Amino acid sequence: MFRVEINSTRDVRALETEWLRFQDQAAGTFFQTYQWCSAWLATAGAAQNATPLIVTGRDPSGALLFILPFCVRRRQGCRVLEWMGGQQMTYGYGLYDRAFLRDAASWFATQGWAIFSELKEVDAIDLAEMPAQWEGSAHPLTSWFTLAGPNCSYLLRLDGDYEKVYGRKRSGETRRGNRKRDAKLNKAAKIEVGLPRDRDHAHRLIEQMFEQQRDRLAESGIHGVFNEHERQFVHHLIDLPDHMQPVLLPCYMTADGELEAVALGGLHGGGFWALISSLGSPRLRRYSPGDALLRRTIETCCGMGLTFFDFSSGSFDYKLAWADEEVRLHHAMRGLTLRGYGWALTRIARLAVKRGVKRTPFLWNAVLAARRTLFGQAA
Template identity: 25%
Template sequence: MATALTGLTFEKISTEEEFAALGDSWNELVRAMPRPSPHLLHQWLLAWWRHYGTGNELAVHVAHRGNELVGALPLCVRRRHGLRVLSFLGAEQIALADLLLAEDEGAEVGAELAKHGASTGHDFADFHGLPSSSRFAAALGPSRLELIVRAEAPVLELNGSEWEAVYRTRLSSKHRGLHRRRCRQLARLGTIQTTVARTRDELAPALEVAFELHALRWRGRPDRSEFGTPRGKEFHREATAALAALEDVVRIVTLKLDGRPIAFVYYLALEGTMYCYRLAFDPEFQRFSPGLVNRYDALENAFAEGVTRVEFLGGMERYKMELADRTEPLFEGLGLPQSLAGRLVVSGRLNGIRLRRYVKRSSAIRHFYYEGLAPARRLFRIGTGS
C-alpha cells in the first residue's frame, strides 16, 4: 500500500561539496516555512559551516522525491568539552531553526527526517532557536526533547498599515516627542544622512562600518556575540556577499553625521518580513540617542519596501514592546542523550534550569540568596581574587 513515504529517498549530507550543490532548491524550502528564517538560507548556512565547521561533523539530512528536494534537516555534530553535541547548523547564532518541508509534503516526511536526524551519532542534542510551532520538536515529542524559553521574540504585524500610522498609534506622545527632539539636536550638530546598503558593492563597506561601530559600542564591556570577532567578521563578509548576489535579503541602514557613521541597523528581509539582527551606535553621541533615530529609519525603510511583519527577535526591550503586538518565544531544545555522559549533561542542565526557575518564583529563597548569603558571596569573591 502506498504511503506518504513512497517514492522518497533519504540521505545524509556529510561534506561541504555535497551541501554546496543543493543551492536554489534549498531556499525554496526555506521560503515555504510557516515562519521563514533567513538564517536557514543556503548561503548563510554554507558560510557559517565554512567558518565554524572546522573539527566538527556535517550531518544534513535530506529527502528527495525523484530528483526534487522536498525536505531537509540542517544539523551538525560539534565537539564540546570532549562530548559530541548534535545541533542545528548555525548553533547559538540561529533563530527560527526547524526542519524544512515542501508545501505539499505531510508530517510523515518531517517525522522520518527527524528520526534520521536523531539517529546521528552524538552524546546529547542542544538545539537553539526553535519556534513554538517547531515541526522538528513536535516530531520528536516532549519526552525526547525538552524545550526551554530562551528569547521572548516580540512580533509586530502591520496589517497593511503605513509606517506613519504605526508610528503615531503605537508610540506614546512622549516617545514621539523625544524622537523629534533628538532629530533636531543631531541636525544642529551638522548634516544628517541615512543610507541603505543592499547590493554587494554597497554592503561590503557598510558592514565594515558596522564592525567599527559595534566595537565602539562594546569597548570595555562584555560582548557575548560573535559579530565582532575575527571569525565572525569573516563569516558575515561571506554570508552578506553571497546573499546580496542571489537573494537580496540583507540591509544595513547607517546614520551619518557630516559623513561620519554614528549608528547602524543590520536586518534581513525575507518573504515580507523584517528580521532584526544587529544594531549599535557610537557612544560619543549617546546623549543624542542616534540608535533610537536610526531604528526608526530602518523600520521606515522596511515599511517602504513592503514588509508586512517585523520579527524583533531577542528579548523584551522597551523599544520593541512599544511597537510589538505580542511575543512568539524561541526555545532551546535539550535531550536525545545517546551516552551516559550525555544523559548526565542533559539532566544536570535541566535540573539547574528548574532550580533557577524555582528560586525566581520564591521570594523567601531570593531574599536568602541576596541577603543571607551576601557575606559568603563577598568572602568567596575576595578568596578568588575576583
C-alpha cells in the same frame, strides 16, 4: 499521513539548487536559508570544526517535504547535533513544505525519531531557540521540546504605510517626543541616513559596526563577542554571488560624516530579520540616534513592501514597545549515548538556572549591574 523517505548528507553544495528553490516557497526562517548556512559553514563553522549534517525528507515521488540543516560539533568532549548558524541564529526551525506542515508535528512525534537511529557519530542533541508557533502553526518538532529557553523574540507586523504602523504602535505623546529629539539631533550634527552604495561600502560599514558594537558591549562588561571568524561570516554574506542576493540590509546613520549607528538585518520571506545594531560615540546619545535609525529602518522596510520586522531575541524595552507578537523559544536536548546523557542533563540544568535568573527581574538586574561594575569599560 505522509509517507516520508529520510536521507542525510554532508555535501551542502550538492543541495544548493534544490535548497534555494525550496526555501522560496517553504515555511521557514532566514536562519535556515542556503545563504546563511553555507556562509556560516565556510567561516565560523569551519573555525569550530562543525561538520554539516543535512537531513531531508521526501515523498515517494522524490519531492522535498523538509530540510533540517544540522551540524555536529564537539562540546566538552561530546559530539553534539545542533542547528547550523552559530550564536547569531535567532530561530531553530528548518524548512517545510506547506502542505506537509499541517501533519508535520504528528509525523515527527510518531516517526521523526527515526532520523537519529543511524547517527552513530552523535552523543547528544541540542536544538536551540525553537519557536513554539510560527506562521500560525505549531513547530513541527514540538514533541521534541525539553524545556522553555531563557529568551523570547519579538515580531512587528508591517504594511506599506509606515505612518499607520507608527501611529498604531507609538502614542501621540511619544511621537511628539521623538520629533523634538530628532530636531535636536539634526541641530547638533549633520545627519544622513541611507543604505550602502555598493559591496565595498557595505564591507566598510560592517567593519565599523563591529568596532562600535565591541566598544558598546564593553561598557556593559561583555567582551569577546564577534570574533574574527564571526566577522568573516557576515562579510561572506555580502560577497555571495548575485543570484543569492539580496541577503543583508544594513541601514546606517552618519553624523557630520562619521558613522553614528548601524541597524543590520537579513532579508527573507518578505521580512526583515534583525541581526546586529551599533552606536558610535556617546556625544549624541542624549538624542537617541539608535531609536531614530530604528524608525527609519522600519520605514524603509514598509517602503520595500516587507510584511514583518523581526526584532530577534532579547527582552529590551524598545522591542516590547514596538512588537505585536512575543515568540517564546524552546530547546530540545537528549542524550543518545551514555556520555551524551550526562552532557544533556548538565546542559538542561544550566539552562534552567539561566532562565530562572533572566525571568526574575531583581536577579537579572543584579547580574547586569555586577557585570558592568566588575568588567565594564568607560566609553
